[in-house]
Amino acid sequence: MDLETSKALFDKRCVALNLSDKSIFLYNRVLVKFGEYMQEQGLEGVEEVSTQDLRNYLSGLSLTMNDTTRKIHFMCLRVFYNFLYRDCLITSNPITSVETPKVAHKELNTFSRLELKQIMSSFDLSTF
Numbered sequence: 261m262d263l264e265t266s267k268a269l270f271d272k273r274c275v276a277l278n279l280s281d282k283s284i285f286l287y288n289r290v291l292v293k294f295g296e297y298m299q300e301q302g303l304e305g306v307e308e309v310s311t312q313d314l315r316n317y318l319s320g321l322s323l324t325m326n327d328t329t330r331k332i333h334f335m336c337l338r339v340f341y342n343f344l345y346r347d348c349l350i351t352s353n354p355i356t357s358v359e360t361p362k363v364a365h366k367e368l369n370t371f372s373r374l375e376l377k378q379i380m381s382s383f384d385l386s387t388f
Contacts (some may be wrong), residue, residue: 263295263347266306270343290336306344311354318361327363333359 267288274284297317303309314337321330338355345353371379 261305261307263291263298263306265285265343266340266349267291267295269347269349270340273347275316287336287340290333290341293333294337300326306341307350309354311357314354314358318358327361331361331363 270287270291271284272353274287294317297320298304298309301316303313318330318334321333325333338358341350341353341355344350
């Protein structure tokens with residue numbers, strides 16, 4: 261089955277699940293980008309995509325996108341391929357063997373004890 265046909269079925273599923281317009285837009289944007297990759301690789305149908313194709317696609321994204329965006333692409337493709345597999349549109353699910361991309365946790369700047377004490381003492385207690 262070609263990507264456009266499977267994408268149309270996936271869109272109907274998203275609408276039936278009452279997903280937000282933003283979610284549906286995001287899924288479509290990711291699938292369009294993935295479709296471009298499929299064309300570059302000569303893959304004509306979603307059932308032709310292998311685990312290695314998905315890994316190559318995600319690793320290629322790391323050249324142009326940050327880790328969080330790459331993880332979002334992975335999650336969208338996982339939902340899409342799980343849908344195809346559950347609805348018996350493909351016989352095997354290549355995304356199940358692809359590991360979730362890791363995203364580095366950013367350390368947050370926090371207040372020191374002195375700064376917290378200054379903030380807490382700055383309130384006008386007579387107005388409470």
